[in-house]
Amino acid sequence: MSRPRIRAELEARASVFAALGDETRLLLVGKLSNGLPQSISRLAEGSALTRQAIAKHLRVLERAGLVRGMRAGRESRFAFTPEPFKEAQSYLERVSSQWDDVLARLKFFVEDEES
């Protein structure tokens, strides 16, 4: 893999993690995860936040590739795009299982000597 490509991948992943590291955005992703595109007004329902604030959060999610904005007549609608989310999740699972292996070896290493 070329260096720019790796760099781009690292940055894309980091921006997904950063985008999801916020209560409001997480809630928005939750609302959109049923797959149906929704308007900002709809997403703002039951929230203490203004539509402007919701729009700002949606832009962050859009930049990370987690939602896609689309025009529907006079209003914008947003839809969840699960791919970057799944990629980030599988990356964390790989890192996590790598640590399981490392820690199992440490356990064997320190306990073996004791017995």
Place this chain on the structure above:
Amino acid sequence: MGNSIEKRIELKAPAMRVWRALTDHREFGEWFRVKLEAPFVPGQISRGYVAYPGYEHLKWEATVQKMEPERLFSFTWHPYAVDPKVDYSSEPTTLVEFRLEPMAGGVVLVLTESGFDAIPRDRRIEAFRMNERGWGEQMTNIARHVAA
């Protein structure tokens, strides 16, 4: 802390023994499977090679952060920096922390790796501050949503 992995493991060995396994660079190398050139020193870069069969050509590098005897050992590194042709030095790093907690008959070792949201400073568009919830928990929450 946000965006982190946390693992807890019970080790039936004295804290002193665990501490040595973590911070003596030769012992660390045994179970971590790296061959390190020199002892760990806080603030300094530790260099060596991966000692995992088939990956011996890969460089291993980490910057030691804290060494608080029998309590905390931490370093920063580039997770999954496995392409030998790539210079990862300007890429973001994650923080790895090994914390020792006393337990009857041994220690509980708490491992955390955090900072997966780090974006290189020069390209940072917005400085996002992470909230207090763990990344794993967030992932589980979203995964539940996605699966539903």
